[in-house]
Amino acid sequence: MKSDRWSLVEEIFQGALERPPAERRRYVENACKSDKGLLSEIESLLESDNDSERTLRSLIADDIKEAAQASSHSETGLQLGPYRLVRELDSGGMGIVYLAVRSDDHYFQVVAIKTIRRGHDSPELVHRFRTERQILATLNHPSIGTILDGGETEDGRPFIVMEYVEGQPITQASKGRALSIRQRVELFQSVCSAVHYSHQKLIIHRDIKPSNVMVTPDGMVKLIDFGISKPLAPQLVLSDNSPTETSLRRMTPDYASPEQIQGKQLTTATDIYSLGVLLFELLTGSRPYTLDNLSSAAADRVIAEQGGRKPSSALNISNEVRKELSGDLDSIVLKAMDIDPSRRYLTVEHFNEDLSRYLQGKPVSARKTTPVYVLNKFVRRHKAAVFAACAIAVILSSLFFLYWRQSRRVDRRVKQVRTLADSAILDMTDKLQHSSASTETQAALFQSALSYLGELRKTTGSDPRLLLELSKAYVRVGDLEGSPLVANLGNSGTAVTSYQEASRIALEAQARMPGDESTEAVIETYQRLGSIESFLGNLHAANDNYEAGLTWARKFWQQKPNDPNRRRLLATSYAGIGDVNLNSLNPDKALENYSSAFQVFGEAPNGVEDHDRMLIDLYLDRGRALNELGNQSEALASERKAVALAETLVQKFPSSVRAQRALFLACEEIVFPLAGRDVLNVSDSAQAQVYSRKALSIAQMLVGVDGKNAQAQYDLALVYASMGDSFRQSNPQTASVWYRKSIAMTKQLSPLYGAGARHWLAVRDEALAEVLVKKEKSSERLRLLQEANVIRQEFAESSPHGRLHLMRSYCKLSDVKLAANDLPAARQYANAALPFLDAFSVNSPSLLVLRDLGFCYESEGAVPRRVAMDRKLSSTERLAADAESRTWYTKSAEVWSMWNKRGAATPESERERHKVEAFLREPAAVPQQAVTKK
Known part of the structure; x- marks a missing residue:
């Protein structure tokens, strides 16, 4: 509102207040004449006035008059854009809060404005103030004061316009x-x-x-x-x-x-x-x-x-x-x-x-x-019902007394085992989560708990109900020790032992009392074993357990195909086998397994948390398989579906750590087809950064919720690497910072997670080496690749993936040595990779195999290419080396061309193909006529 307009509003408003309520309408209509906007504003003010006493608006009018008489150094009366400061409401070390009114042509509004006190606008306070303003802008809740606007004063101090409470x-x-x-x-x-x-x-x-x-x-x-x-x-x-936050604790x-x-x-x-x-x-x-x-x-x-x-x-x-x-x-x-x-x-x-x-x-x-x-609580809530129930119970108890006396001993024992086992495990959990115990101390506590369960095992006898309770107790211990599916303390090796004991006891219970509960226990222990063995890289053991679970789950499901729990158990078994196939470089078979899981489980959410979390996992699994087969568009569609489902899940279950982690995994996973290190990506760094940042914020929150949750720390290390991946192509220097953070945290977790952490440590060492492109970093690159190579050798016999990684590791070392002009060492590493090259076929369905074959053929060709350039050698030797080099480069070009034939070409695969083809177009290092003349 302009000042004249404001004066007119105040004049008519005050005039209306001076008249009896019955006369106000007529007075306002006459005063406003044909100005409908003015009439609407006055009526709005009058509607908010419930009696004839002084209202907030009249108080504002008085305050504005007082503001005109205020001392020259006061900011009351100051105009900030469309807002006029009326009076000071509150003040503190950081700033001042004023009552203000919006006074322009658009509308009338009473607000609170917070700004920094003049002369106190240090860079730190300005940054803190702007941070508060941004924080308020992200909050929209009926019980939180709302931000309406913001800006800066003429002398550059930021201010916040908020609803006046x-x-x-x-x-x-x-x-x-x-x-x-x-x-x-x-x-x-x-x-x-x-x-x-x-x-x-x-x-x-x-x-x-x-x-x-x-x-x-x-x-x-x-x-x-x-x-x-x-x-x-x-x-x-x-x-x-801005500079880092001040050390003063506010x-x-x-x-x-x-x-x-x-x-x-x-x-x-x-x-x-x-x-x-x-x-x-x-x-x-x-x-x-x-x-x-x-x-x-x-x-x-x-x-x-x-x-x-x-x-x-x-x-x-x-x-x-x-x-x-x-x-x-x-x-x-x-x-x-x-x-x-x-x-x-x-x-x-x-x-x-x-x-x-x-x-x-x-x-x-x-x-x-x-x-x-x-x-006591129940009786207080249901007094009448309890009285009636007591009367009925007296009658019924006399009828069932004899039966109860016979069965109560077994029931009491079942309850005793359940209570004692739960008590022991919960007590152990409490000690571990509320102490800074060393790994050795934690191991001792776990051993005590397991010994306790062992004693229970001796006293349970052969009653199947007691055995089932004991099996569940061992599963709980295994989950807490190191299940990759839930928050855990990182003792994956001992988790295997606990799951194995749970499986043996469940099988014994099932043999003695076949039924739904015992069958379900058998299936779930097999699935737990499959999951932990797969996580540790023991793919044969993982597959055996998943297949055993599948046999039981299929028969169980066939009895009641529409039962949701049986569908879940069968789908989980299919998905587990799919994971093993994917890790065995068989993405085609894995995709079939995931399709079978979808066929049983369905593809639509139902609003139940556990169901929808599993559905998210299945979409991510399918995306991974499709990406390794070279179908990036469908892979991204599947993983985007997973992200959307996870976001909905978090909205419905905002306090669920598992729902939050589902969203974390979905956001972290989609980084790979967008801009990951495996060449199987669409080179969309910008989108990758959006998702990796979202995953990072969730991981940091989960670590903040429970700092002793090793799973949360493991996830944080994982997303640090994903942040590196998202910057790898666009900003290698920034990527190196994230990779270093991931490596540091992975090393801390390595004693807990063993083989799983060591595998990821090798991955991150290699990732960091790839982005250290400056010449002065060559020694660090070599050290990182050598450390990764040591780890790769540990896993070479465990899986095809392990052998593929080792082959590529040797070739990377050969490349680095060649760049350092150490030809003998380069040849040595290249020769070490040769036995593995014959183990993999260019007809593999996995593009990961084709990727590594393409790179390694190129590395094998680079060594004789350097020999062919050595003018100290005879022309015959140089020509032979040149021919050998071209043989390898031709193989590499053929492999990269296969990506096109499969419709799976990516920006990075095309770059490699063009590079190798350029080498092949170069003239021979030694002209043929020079050899003939000699």
Whole structure:
């Protein structure tokens, strides 16, 4: 609005307020005449005015008058674009928040504007401010203050235009409205919803306190002030480059987590702690402790001494409130405020779910679940039904007493084995995940657990129900030790032993009690063994286990073909065999296996998490097989389908770590057909970078959720390499940075993951060597390739893939030695590759084979080509070398031409073909007539 227009709006609006409500309409219509836009604006203002008292608009009018009389150094009254600053609302070390109005021709709006205080606009504060602005732009939630606009003042200070939240801090609002404990919990759940949403967007608030949680007059919660928030994936915050974050730790100590006070790495658990402190104060009216002006060490002592205070122990509450807080709410608050981040709620959503269980009268996860506690909760919820059931139970119990006495001994033993096994494993898990135990210590703890299970094995006898429970216990141990399918501690070798024991016991149970449960246990243990053996590179053992599982699964499925669980088991067996075939360089057979899996499982999602995660895996599997067969377009279509399904899955199950990991794997996997190192790609680096960055942000989040999850760290190393792949063609120097990060983390994980990690270490060593193109890096290239070659030799006998990798490794070393003019060493490495060349056929369905044959034929030809250029040799020797060179180059050209014939040519394969054909067009190193003349 122009200033004249603004004055007219104010004049008519104030005039209407001075008249009785019944006369306002007529007055406004006469004053606005035929100006419908003006009439609409005034009516909008009047509709928001519920009585004849001074409203927000009249307050603004007074403030604008006061602004005209303000001192010259005040910024009130300043115009920022279409916004006029009215008065100061709040200020702090970083900046000032003003009440403002939009005053242009478009519309009238009351807003809050935050800007940096004049004279305090250091580069760091400007960067922090712009980061906050970008963070707010990514958040769109009804309980989070909304960003409306942004810009810069005339002197270059950034500002943020936000919705004006009129209200009180949540603690004041609850007290002022005399809310009950239940109502306060319900109100607090809106805070949890807002914080959980920001965590989904990979943002940690880091300053959750009453003054940053406002309650509007209509009872809406608004989480505000993301000034010190932290993005878990900084690369997703599109602000300008800046110096690293200051070492000064910005926080409100009374609400900060222990790790925040100590300056340690922060995760979403930090906000969970602050939420716990806020809930304590909301329920009791006081804080659990006060840390004003205390040193970090002193603050730690206070938290250690008083951080475990129960809300019910607060001195300023009534006995009635104390009774209401005792038990569930005490436990919920204490779990959220645990000093150890790993013992807090895993996510804010879990915190919120526990509050919902409290409100519904159900058992809460924060309390130890005893039979008495669960029964008490049930009785409270269903008093009438329990009374009726008790009466019926008295009658029925007399009828079934004899039968019960006979069977209860076996039932008790089944329950005892299940309880003891679960207790042992959960206790072991807790010790491992909440300690910094060395690998040797972890191994000792696992050995103790396995010994315990062994003792149970001796006492279970031959009852099949007991055997089944024991088999499940061994599977759980194996999963925790090193299953590549779930979060684990990286002990893959011992996981095999646990799965083998689970399989033996399941087979024994099935023989004694054939049935659905025992058959399913047999199939799943075979599949676990197939998966872990495949991960470790033992393809023969993997195939044997998958085939055994397939035999059982096919018969099981045939009995009830429409049963979802049986379809899942059969499809998993087909997919497992497909994985083995793909790793055995048989992508055609693998594609058949994956097609069989789809035929059984279907190709459409059904909204069930486990089902849809498996469907995502199948689309990725099919994409890999198609890509290795040279069908890049269909491969990309299949993998894009997987990404789309995974994104939908995360939206439906945002707190599920497995859903998040499914999206991670889909985004990471699609990098290979886009711009991976295998030549089987469409050279789309830009798209590859988009997906790899998305995968990186998820991997970083999962590591932040559980820093001791070796699977999450393994995934992070994996995506570092994918980041390198995505930059390999467009920016080799940037790619080298990512490859180095991947190598460093893979080396850390190598003791845990053994063979699997060593294979990937060789892959990443070779990847880094490929992008070190500068001459001064030649010695490092040689070292990397030699280290990779040592690992390749370890795997040469385990699979065709292993032999193919070793062949290519020798050829790469030959190339490097030749570039360094070390002809004898180059020849030695080239000769070492010769036996493998005969082992692979140019008719292989795998383009990976053709790729490596093409490169190695080229390397074999490069050595005699260099000999032919040596003028110290006789013409006969040089001509013979030239002929040998051309023989190899001709083979290489034929292999690269086959990519065209199969319709599988890629930019990189064409580049190699043209290079080799250029060599063949060159004239002979020694003219034929020179030899004849001699």
